[in-house]
Amino acid sequence: MRHLFISFLCLASFGLHAQFGKNCELRQWKINLVNPGLEYELGIGVNQTLNVRVAWQLALDPVLQNPYEELTFFPALTLQTRFYHNFEQRGRNGRQIYGNSANYMAPTIALFSPDxxxxxxxxxxxxxxxxxxxxxxxxxxxxxxxxxxxxxxxYYVGPFENGIYPVVNFSLGWIVSEKRWCVGR
Known part of the structure:
Protein backbone atom coordinates (compact mmCIF):
# COMPACT_ATOMS: atom_id res chain seq x y z
CA MET A 1 0.00 0.00 0.00
CA ARG A 2 2.85 2.36 0.87
CA HIS A 3 4.53 1.69 -2.50
CA LEU A 4 1.29 2.49 -4.27
CA PHE A 5 1.00 5.79 -2.35
CA ILE A 6 4.63 6.75 -3.16
CA SER A 7 4.10 5.87 -6.82
CA PHE A 8 0.97 8.04 -6.90
CA LEU A 9 2.88 10.99 -5.36
CA CYS A 10 5.65 10.64 -7.96
CA LEU A 11 3.17 10.59 -10.83
CA ALA A 12 1.27 13.55 -9.37
CA SER A 13 4.50 15.56 -9.10
CA PHE A 14 5.23 14.91 -12.79
CA GLY A 15 1.70 16.10 -13.62
CA LEU A 16 2.17 19.27 -11.56
CA HIS A 17 5.52 19.97 -13.19
CA ALA A 18 3.90 19.70 -16.62
CA GLN A 19 1.43 22.48 -15.75
CA PHE A 20 4.12 25.20 -15.63
CA GLY A 21 4.16 27.27 -18.82
CA LYS A 22 1.44 27.12 -21.41
CA ASN A 23 1.22 26.88 -25.15
CA CYS A 24 -2.45 27.78 -25.31
CA GLU A 25 -4.22 31.08 -24.77
CA LEU A 26 -5.12 31.84 -21.17
CA ARG A 27 -8.65 32.80 -22.19
CA GLN A 28 -10.56 34.04 -25.21
CA TRP A 29 -14.14 35.00 -26.09
CA LYS A 30 -15.47 34.32 -29.58
CA ILE A 31 -18.64 35.15 -31.45
CA ASN A 32 -19.89 32.24 -33.52
CA LEU A 33 -21.75 33.09 -36.73
CA VAL A 34 -22.65 29.62 -38.08
CA ASN A 35 -24.26 28.52 -34.83
CA PRO A 36 -25.17 31.99 -33.53
CA GLY A 37 -23.87 32.40 -30.02
CA LEU A 38 -20.87 32.91 -27.75
CA GLU A 39 -17.89 30.70 -27.06
CA TYR A 40 -15.40 30.93 -24.20
CA GLU A 41 -12.11 29.04 -24.12
CA LEU A 42 -10.06 28.89 -20.91
CA GLY A 43 -6.50 27.55 -20.73
CA ILE A 44 -6.34 24.97 -17.94
CA GLY A 45 -3.07 23.21 -18.72
CA VAL A 46 0.01 23.25 -20.90
CA ASN A 47 -1.87 22.14 -24.02
CA GLN A 48 -5.38 21.89 -22.60
CA THR A 49 -8.41 24.18 -22.58
CA LEU A 50 -11.99 24.12 -21.39
CA ASN A 51 -14.31 25.29 -24.18
CA VAL A 52 -17.87 26.41 -23.37
CA ARG A 53 -20.31 27.31 -26.14
CA VAL A 54 -23.82 28.71 -25.69
CA ALA A 55 -25.48 28.91 -29.08
CA TRP A 56 -28.45 28.31 -31.30
CA GLN A 57 -26.89 25.13 -32.69
CA LEU A 58 -27.58 23.08 -35.80
CA ALA A 59 -28.13 19.49 -34.67
CA LEU A 60 -29.67 16.10 -35.34
CA ASP A 61 -33.13 15.55 -33.89
CA PRO A 62 -32.93 11.95 -32.62
CA VAL A 63 -36.72 11.89 -32.13
CA LEU A 64 -37.28 11.77 -35.89
CA GLN A 65 -37.73 8.43 -37.62
CA ASN A 66 -34.60 9.13 -39.69
CA PRO A 67 -32.60 11.84 -37.84
CA TYR A 68 -30.06 12.19 -40.68
CA GLU A 69 -32.64 13.58 -43.11
CA GLU A 70 -33.42 16.79 -41.25
CA LEU A 71 -31.13 19.05 -39.21
CA THR A 72 -32.71 21.55 -36.82
CA PHE A 73 -31.49 24.54 -34.80
CA PHE A 74 -31.80 24.07 -31.03
CA PRO A 75 -30.66 26.22 -28.10
CA ALA A 76 -27.60 24.37 -26.78
CA LEU A 77 -24.84 24.36 -24.20
CA THR A 78 -21.71 22.48 -25.27
CA LEU A 79 -18.66 21.72 -23.11
CA GLN A 80 -15.34 20.32 -24.35
CA THR A 81 -12.00 19.68 -22.69
CA ARG A 82 -9.62 20.11 -25.61
CA PHE A 83 -6.20 18.43 -25.57
CA TYR A 84 -4.14 20.15 -28.29
CA HIS A 85 -1.40 17.87 -29.53
CA ASN A 86 0.59 19.72 -32.20
CA PHE A 87 1.54 23.17 -30.86
CA GLU A 88 5.25 22.29 -30.87
CA GLN A 89 5.20 20.87 -34.40
CA ARG A 90 3.34 23.91 -35.74
CA GLY A 91 5.83 26.21 -34.01
CA ARG A 92 8.83 24.32 -35.46
CA ASN A 93 7.29 24.59 -38.94
CA GLY A 94 6.88 28.37 -38.57
CA ARG A 95 3.08 28.22 -38.31
CA GLN A 96 1.31 30.38 -35.78
CA ILE A 97 -0.43 28.98 -32.74
CA TYR A 98 -2.19 32.23 -31.83
CA GLY A 99 -5.78 31.65 -30.72
CA ASN A 100 -5.04 27.97 -30.09
CA SER A 101 -4.39 27.20 -33.75
CA ALA A 102 -3.77 23.48 -33.46
CA ASN A 103 -5.45 20.07 -33.66
CA TYR A 104 -7.19 18.53 -30.66
CA MET A 105 -9.00 15.58 -29.15
CA ALA A 106 -11.89 16.42 -26.83
CA PRO A 107 -14.40 14.64 -24.66
CA THR A 108 -17.58 16.59 -25.30
CA ILE A 109 -21.03 16.91 -23.80
CA ALA A 110 -23.98 18.95 -25.01
CA LEU A 111 -27.44 19.75 -23.73
CA PHE A 112 -30.21 20.83 -26.09
CA SER A 113 -33.38 22.53 -24.92
CA PRO A 114 -35.83 22.52 -27.82
CA ASP A 115 -39.39 23.76 -27.62
CA TYR A 155 -24.23 8.60 -27.03
CA TYR A 156 -27.47 10.59 -27.23
CA VAL A 157 -30.02 10.51 -24.38
CA GLY A 158 -33.43 12.10 -24.06
CA PRO A 159 -37.14 11.59 -24.79
CA PHE A 160 -36.40 9.03 -27.51
CA GLU A 161 -34.62 5.72 -27.95
CA ASN A 162 -31.07 6.39 -26.75
CA GLY A 163 -28.25 5.54 -29.12
CA ILE A 164 -24.91 6.37 -30.68
CA TYR A 165 -24.96 9.01 -33.42
CA PRO A 166 -22.29 11.10 -35.17
CA VAL A 167 -21.29 14.52 -33.84
CA VAL A 168 -20.00 17.33 -36.07
CA ASN A 169 -19.40 20.82 -34.72
CA PHE A 170 -18.43 23.80 -36.88
CA SER A 171 -17.62 27.25 -35.60
CA LEU A 172 -16.90 30.31 -37.71
CA GLY A 173 -16.51 33.75 -36.19
CA TRP A 174 -14.25 36.26 -34.48
CA ILE A 175 -12.20 36.43 -31.31
CA VAL A 176 -13.57 39.51 -29.55
CA SER A 177 -11.54 39.38 -26.33
CA GLU A 178 -8.40 37.53 -25.40
CA LYS A 179 -5.77 37.17 -22.73
CA ARG A 180 -2.65 35.98 -24.53
CA TRP A 181 -0.32 33.52 -22.94
CA CYS A 182 0.70 31.46 -25.86
CA VAL A 183 4.42 31.23 -26.47
CA GLY A 184 4.14 30.85 -30.25
CA ARG A 185 3.60 33.36 -33.00
Missing amino acids: ARLIAGELVDGVHGYGGLVYGLQRSYNSGFSFSVDAGAA
Missing part, protein backbone atom coordinates in the same frame (compact mmCIF):
# COMPACT_ATOMS: atom_id res chain seq x y z
CA ALA A 116 -42.21 21.23 -27.63
CA ARG A 117 -42.74 19.97 -31.17
CA LEU A 118 -45.09 17.65 -33.01
CA ILE A 119 -43.37 14.67 -34.64
CA ALA A 120 -45.33 11.89 -36.34
CA GLY A 121 -48.50 13.09 -34.62
CA GLU A 122 -46.93 12.92 -31.16
CA LEU A 123 -46.00 15.84 -28.91
CA VAL A 124 -42.32 15.68 -27.94
CA ASP A 125 -40.93 17.88 -25.18
CA GLY A 126 -37.87 17.84 -22.99
CA VAL A 127 -34.16 18.34 -22.85
CA HIS A 128 -31.86 15.93 -24.64
CA GLY A 129 -28.11 15.69 -24.93
CA TYR A 130 -25.06 13.66 -25.72
CA GLY A 131 -21.65 12.71 -24.40
CA GLY A 132 -18.83 11.51 -26.62
CA LEU A 133 -15.39 12.05 -28.11
CA VAL A 134 -14.38 14.25 -31.06
CA TYR A 135 -11.23 15.08 -33.00
CA GLY A 136 -10.88 18.55 -34.46
CA LEU A 137 -8.82 21.49 -35.55
CA GLN A 138 -8.97 25.17 -34.75
CA ARG A 139 -7.34 28.01 -36.66
CA SER A 140 -7.24 31.67 -35.65
CA TYR A 141 -5.67 34.62 -37.44
CA ASN A 142 -4.26 37.96 -36.29
CA SER A 143 -7.37 39.70 -37.67
CA GLY A 144 -9.38 37.81 -35.03
CA PHE A 145 -11.07 35.55 -37.59
CA SER A 146 -11.37 32.04 -36.18
CA PHE A 147 -12.84 28.71 -37.20
CA SER A 148 -12.92 25.23 -35.78
CA VAL A 149 -14.38 21.94 -36.88
CA ASP A 150 -14.56 18.65 -35.02
CA ALA A 151 -16.19 15.29 -35.60
CA GLY A 152 -16.70 12.09 -33.68
CA ALA A 153 -19.38 9.96 -32.10
CA ALA A 154 -21.55 10.35 -29.01
Whole structure:
Protein backbone atom coordinates (compact mmCIF):
# COMPACT_ATOMS: atom_id res chain seq x y z
CA MET A 1 0.00 0.00 0.00
CA ARG A 2 2.85 2.36 0.87
CA HIS A 3 4.53 1.69 -2.50
CA LEU A 4 1.29 2.49 -4.27
CA PHE A 5 1.00 5.79 -2.35
CA ILE A 6 4.63 6.75 -3.16
CA SER A 7 4.10 5.87 -6.82
CA PHE A 8 0.97 8.04 -6.90
CA LEU A 9 2.88 10.99 -5.36
CA CYS A 10 5.65 10.64 -7.96
CA LEU A 11 3.17 10.59 -10.83
CA ALA A 12 1.27 13.55 -9.37
CA SER A 13 4.50 15.56 -9.10
CA PHE A 14 5.23 14.91 -12.79
CA GLY A 15 1.70 16.10 -13.62
CA LEU A 16 2.17 19.27 -11.56
CA HIS A 17 5.52 19.97 -13.19
CA ALA A 18 3.90 19.70 -16.62
CA GLN A 19 1.43 22.48 -15.75
CA PHE A 20 4.12 25.20 -15.63
CA GLY A 21 4.16 27.27 -18.82
CA LYS A 22 1.44 27.12 -21.41
CA ASN A 23 1.22 26.88 -25.15
CA CYS A 24 -2.45 27.78 -25.31
CA GLU A 25 -4.22 31.08 -24.77
CA LEU A 26 -5.12 31.84 -21.17
CA ARG A 27 -8.65 32.80 -22.19
CA GLN A 28 -10.56 34.04 -25.21
CA TRP A 29 -14.14 35.00 -26.09
CA LYS A 30 -15.47 34.32 -29.58
CA ILE A 31 -18.64 35.15 -31.45
CA ASN A 32 -19.89 32.24 -33.52
CA LEU A 33 -21.75 33.09 -36.73
CA VAL A 34 -22.65 29.62 -38.08
CA ASN A 35 -24.26 28.52 -34.83
CA PRO A 36 -25.17 31.99 -33.53
CA GLY A 37 -23.87 32.40 -30.02
CA LEU A 38 -20.87 32.91 -27.75
CA GLU A 39 -17.89 30.70 -27.06
CA TYR A 40 -15.40 30.93 -24.20
CA GLU A 41 -12.11 29.04 -24.12
CA LEU A 42 -10.06 28.89 -20.91
CA GLY A 43 -6.50 27.55 -20.73
CA ILE A 44 -6.34 24.97 -17.94
CA GLY A 45 -3.07 23.21 -18.72
CA VAL A 46 0.01 23.25 -20.90
CA ASN A 47 -1.87 22.14 -24.02
CA GLN A 48 -5.38 21.89 -22.60
CA THR A 49 -8.41 24.18 -22.58
CA LEU A 50 -11.99 24.12 -21.39
CA ASN A 51 -14.31 25.29 -24.18
CA VAL A 52 -17.87 26.41 -23.37
CA ARG A 53 -20.31 27.31 -26.14
CA VAL A 54 -23.82 28.71 -25.69
CA ALA A 55 -25.48 28.91 -29.08
CA TRP A 56 -28.45 28.31 -31.30
CA GLN A 57 -26.89 25.13 -32.69
CA LEU A 58 -27.58 23.08 -35.80
CA ALA A 59 -28.13 19.49 -34.67
CA LEU A 60 -29.67 16.10 -35.34
CA ASP A 61 -33.13 15.55 -33.89
CA PRO A 62 -32.93 11.95 -32.62
CA VAL A 63 -36.72 11.89 -32.13
CA LEU A 64 -37.28 11.77 -35.89
CA GLN A 65 -37.73 8.43 -37.62
CA ASN A 66 -34.60 9.13 -39.69
CA PRO A 67 -32.60 11.84 -37.84
CA TYR A 68 -30.06 12.19 -40.68
CA GLU A 69 -32.64 13.58 -43.11
CA GLU A 70 -33.42 16.79 -41.25
CA LEU A 71 -31.13 19.05 -39.21
CA THR A 72 -32.71 21.55 -36.82
CA PHE A 73 -31.49 24.54 -34.80
CA PHE A 74 -31.80 24.07 -31.03
CA PRO A 75 -30.66 26.22 -28.10
CA ALA A 76 -27.60 24.37 -26.78
CA LEU A 77 -24.84 24.36 -24.20
CA THR A 78 -21.71 22.48 -25.27
CA LEU A 79 -18.66 21.72 -23.11
CA GLN A 80 -15.34 20.32 -24.35
CA THR A 81 -12.00 19.68 -22.69
CA ARG A 82 -9.62 20.11 -25.61
CA PHE A 83 -6.20 18.43 -25.57
CA TYR A 84 -4.14 20.15 -28.29
CA HIS A 85 -1.40 17.87 -29.53
CA ASN A 86 0.59 19.72 -32.20
CA PHE A 87 1.54 23.17 -30.86
CA GLU A 88 5.25 22.29 -30.87
CA GLN A 89 5.20 20.87 -34.40
CA ARG A 90 3.34 23.91 -35.74
CA GLY A 91 5.83 26.21 -34.01
CA ARG A 92 8.83 24.32 -35.46
CA ASN A 93 7.29 24.59 -38.94
CA GLY A 94 6.88 28.37 -38.57
CA ARG A 95 3.08 28.22 -38.31
CA GLN A 96 1.31 30.38 -35.78
CA ILE A 97 -0.43 28.98 -32.74
CA TYR A 98 -2.19 32.23 -31.83
CA GLY A 99 -5.78 31.65 -30.72
CA ASN A 100 -5.04 27.97 -30.09
CA SER A 101 -4.39 27.20 -33.75
CA ALA A 102 -3.77 23.48 -33.46
CA ASN A 103 -5.45 20.07 -33.66
CA TYR A 104 -7.19 18.53 -30.66
CA MET A 105 -9.00 15.58 -29.15
CA ALA A 106 -11.89 16.42 -26.83
CA PRO A 107 -14.40 14.64 -24.66
CA THR A 108 -17.58 16.59 -25.30
CA ILE A 109 -21.03 16.91 -23.80
CA ALA A 110 -23.98 18.95 -25.01
CA LEU A 111 -27.44 19.75 -23.73
CA PHE A 112 -30.21 20.83 -26.09
CA SER A 113 -33.38 22.53 -24.92
CA PRO A 114 -35.83 22.52 -27.82
CA ASP A 115 -39.39 23.76 -27.62
CA ALA A 116 -42.21 21.23 -27.63
CA ARG A 117 -42.74 19.97 -31.17
CA LEU A 118 -45.09 17.65 -33.01
CA ILE A 119 -43.37 14.67 -34.64
CA ALA A 120 -45.33 11.89 -36.34
CA GLY A 121 -48.50 13.09 -34.62
CA GLU A 122 -46.93 12.92 -31.16
CA LEU A 123 -46.00 15.84 -28.91
CA VAL A 124 -42.32 15.68 -27.94
CA ASP A 125 -40.93 17.88 -25.18
CA GLY A 126 -37.87 17.84 -22.99
CA VAL A 127 -34.16 18.34 -22.85
CA HIS A 128 -31.86 15.93 -24.64
CA GLY A 129 -28.11 15.69 -24.93
CA TYR A 130 -25.06 13.66 -25.72
CA GLY A 131 -21.65 12.71 -24.40
CA GLY A 132 -18.83 11.51 -26.62
CA LEU A 133 -15.39 12.05 -28.11
CA VAL A 134 -14.38 14.25 -31.06
CA TYR A 135 -11.23 15.08 -33.00
CA GLY A 136 -10.88 18.55 -34.46
CA LEU A 137 -8.82 21.49 -35.55
CA GLN A 138 -8.97 25.17 -34.75
CA ARG A 139 -7.34 28.01 -36.66
CA SER A 140 -7.24 31.67 -35.65
CA TYR A 141 -5.67 34.62 -37.44
CA ASN A 142 -4.26 37.96 -36.29
CA SER A 143 -7.37 39.70 -37.67
CA GLY A 144 -9.38 37.81 -35.03
CA PHE A 145 -11.07 35.55 -37.59
CA SER A 146 -11.37 32.04 -36.18
CA PHE A 147 -12.84 28.71 -37.20
CA SER A 148 -12.92 25.23 -35.78
CA VAL A 149 -14.38 21.94 -36.88
CA ASP A 150 -14.56 18.65 -35.02
CA ALA A 151 -16.19 15.29 -35.60
CA GLY A 152 -16.70 12.09 -33.68
CA ALA A 153 -19.38 9.96 -32.10
CA ALA A 154 -21.55 10.35 -29.01
CA TYR A 155 -24.23 8.60 -27.03
CA TYR A 156 -27.47 10.59 -27.23
CA VAL A 157 -30.02 10.51 -24.38
CA GLY A 158 -33.43 12.10 -24.06
CA PRO A 159 -37.14 11.59 -24.79
CA PHE A 160 -36.40 9.03 -27.51
CA GLU A 161 -34.62 5.72 -27.95
CA ASN A 162 -31.07 6.39 -26.75
CA GLY A 163 -28.25 5.54 -29.12
CA ILE A 164 -24.91 6.37 -30.68
CA TYR A 165 -24.96 9.01 -33.42
CA PRO A 166 -22.29 11.10 -35.17
CA VAL A 167 -21.29 14.52 -33.84
CA VAL A 168 -20.00 17.33 -36.07
CA ASN A 169 -19.40 20.82 -34.72
CA PHE A 170 -18.43 23.80 -36.88
CA SER A 171 -17.62 27.25 -35.60
CA LEU A 172 -16.90 30.31 -37.71
CA GLY A 173 -16.51 33.75 -36.19
CA TRP A 174 -14.25 36.26 -34.48
CA ILE A 175 -12.20 36.43 -31.31
CA VAL A 176 -13.57 39.51 -29.55
CA SER A 177 -11.54 39.38 -26.33
CA GLU A 178 -8.40 37.53 -25.40
CA LYS A 179 -5.77 37.17 -22.73
CA ARG A 180 -2.65 35.98 -24.53
CA TRP A 181 -0.32 33.52 -22.94
CA CYS A 182 0.70 31.46 -25.86
CA VAL A 183 4.42 31.23 -26.47
CA GLY A 184 4.14 30.85 -30.25
CA ARG A 185 3.60 33.36 -33.00
